[in-house]
Amino acid sequence: MDADSENDFREFVDHRSPALLRTAMLLSGGDRHAAEDLLQSALMKVAGRWHRVEDPEAYVRQVLYRQQIGIWRVRGRRRELTVASPPEGRSADGAGAAELRVLMRQALGRLTQRQRTVLALRYFEDLPEGEVARLLGCSVGTVRSTTHRSLAKLRRVAPELFTTEADHSGPCHELSSVEVQR
Incomplete structure (x- = not known):
């Protein structure tokens, strides 16, 4: 170079x-x-x-x-998410932005890597289904079904994301809010 x-x-x-x-x-x-x-x-x-x-x-x-x-x-699929310290529980006064990010990160950790990737590409990167399919080397139908199953699994494994005050925008909106902590 x-x-x-x-x-x-x-x-x-x-x-x-x-x-x-x-x-x-x-x-x-x-x-x-x-x-x-x-x-x-x-x-x-x-x-x-x-x-x-x-x-x-x-x-x-x-x-x-x-x-x-x-x-x-x-x-293959990783069984658990390793973190430096356990996250604090939710406070009684509702979930703040930081708590919501922790909840989202934990929920994403419960998904398979493929499910996380599809959600990240669709909602964080805001790519159309066709582009996601091209990047992952699969069909648009696979992207759609994986997205559907991933969101359904998020609803099952982290129902608290759907009962918070931030519910008006949904958890996928929060994908773009997951911040890198230094």
């Missing part, structure tokens, strides 16, 4: 890493370490092809999605 390309790549990483890390967090079920690893390996792959990449952000996101699919195939 020449000096100009390297500077362009470094600038891209500096400016877009926070947004890309949020996507990686959603794909990894809220596991920050796994998200950082996922993003780092995606950026390493992109660095080698930087001079040929026309739309860097779209390309990095596609590499993230494809790598996560590879992780599913290798590891």
Whole structure:
């Protein structure tokens, strides 16, 4: 990589890493370490092809999605979400924004990796079903059925998300509010 390309790549990483890390967090079920690893390996792959990449952000996101699919195939479904400390219970005065993010992160952790990915692509990335199908290498019908089943499972495993004050926008709106904590 020449000096100009390297500077362009470094600038891209500096400016877009926070947004890309949020996507990686959603794909990894809220596991920050796994998200950082996922993003780092995606950026390493992109660095080698930087001079040929026309739309860097779209390309990095596609590499993230494809790598996560590879992780599913290798590891299978993860049984539990590992966090540094247990989240506090809900307060009596209603769920605040932080509590709602914790609930959403826990609920997403109960979904399969494929279900999380489909919801992240559809609602966080706001991609149309056809684009999600293309990225995941499946049919539009598979995306629709996976979305339907994922939302139904969220309703079963985390009914508290559907009884909060934020219910007017639904849990998928909260996918875009899941923030990366440093």
